[in-house]
Amino acid sequence: CSSDLSWGETPQLVQALSLADSYGGMFHPTGQFVGGAQWHPFDHQRGYHPDPYWGGIFDAFRQPKYAYYMFKSQVNPDVDHPVADTGPMVFVANELTPFSGKDLVVFSNCDSVRLIVFETDTIIQKVERNPKGIPFAPVVFKDVVDFWKMRELSYIQKNWQKVSFLVEGIIDSKVVASQKKMPSRRSTKLQLKIDHNGQSLIADGSDFIVVTAEVTDDSGNVK
Numbered sequence: 771c772s773s774d775l776s777w778g779e780t781p782q783l784v785q786a787l788s789l790a791d792s793y794g795g796m797f798h799p800t801g802q803f804v805g806g807a808q809w810h811p812f813d814h815q816r817g818y819h820p821d822p823y824w825g826g827i828f829d830a831f832r833q834p835k836y837a838y839y840m841f842k843s844q845v846n847p848d849v850d851h852p853v854a855d856t857g858p859m860v861f862v863a864n865e866l867t868p869f870s871g872k873d874l875v876v877f878s879n880c881d882s883v884r885l886i887v888f889e890t891d892t893i894i895q896k897v898e899r900n901p902k903g904i905p906f907a908p909v910v911f912k913d914v915v916d917f918w919k920m921r922e923l924s925y926i927q928k929n930w931q932k933v934s935f936l937v938e939g940i941i942d943s944k945v946v947a948s949q950k951k952m953p954s955r956r957s958t959k960l961q962l963k964i965d966h967n968g969q970s971l972i973a974d975g976s977d978f979i980v981v982t983a984e985v986t987d988d989s990g991n992v993k
Contacts, residue, residue: 787908790908797904872916878937960983
């Protein structure tokens with residue numbers, strides 16, 4: 771299953787959940803199966819076909835898709851890993867637009883995930899460790915994203931600050947990871963990020979680096 775980052779969140783979510791299902795099948799082999807691998811991490815042009823390969827977990831500009839965070843959430847936080855940034859994590863796979871799905875899908879490797887909607891309603895769900903599927907199954911909060919409720923808070927009650935979805939990852943009754951998502955408001959800023967992965971540039975004329983540009987509102991929410 772493939773998607774492009776520019777296609778939006780729904781194709782990305784379809785891709786991520788499809789890969790989760792495929793990974794679950796490979797993770798618990800029958801004894802006649804020795805493993806598997808992602809075909810290619812990045813979207814890229816193909817020499818044998820006019821259409822690009824869209825099945826990467828990063829787009830052609832090396833920006834992560836939802837599928838990247840799905841795979842990242844499969845790393846057990848209780849085990850030491852040589853790769854950096856593989857500890858407890860939560861990722862909200864919803865952009866809270868007028869066209870977003872009503873379900874809030876969260877990728878996490880914690881014991882449970884707590885969702886606080888509009889700073890008021892609290893929902894806690896366990897992260898299923900499926901013996902027949904992937905190690906950490908996606909958590910789905912059903913019917914919690916309501917555009918008209920978000921619009922009422924923002925434009926009728928004039929209380930846009932409450933339009934937030936706070937997701938917290940919990941291990942041993944402690945919050946160890948969190949992400950707060952809010953819908954983007956009026957575009958006011960251009961934000962630049964350097965994607966250097968901890969590596970320093972060498973000023974010898976041969977190094978280059980990726981700079982990502984994002985259009986955001988006053989609070990830094992990406993449009």
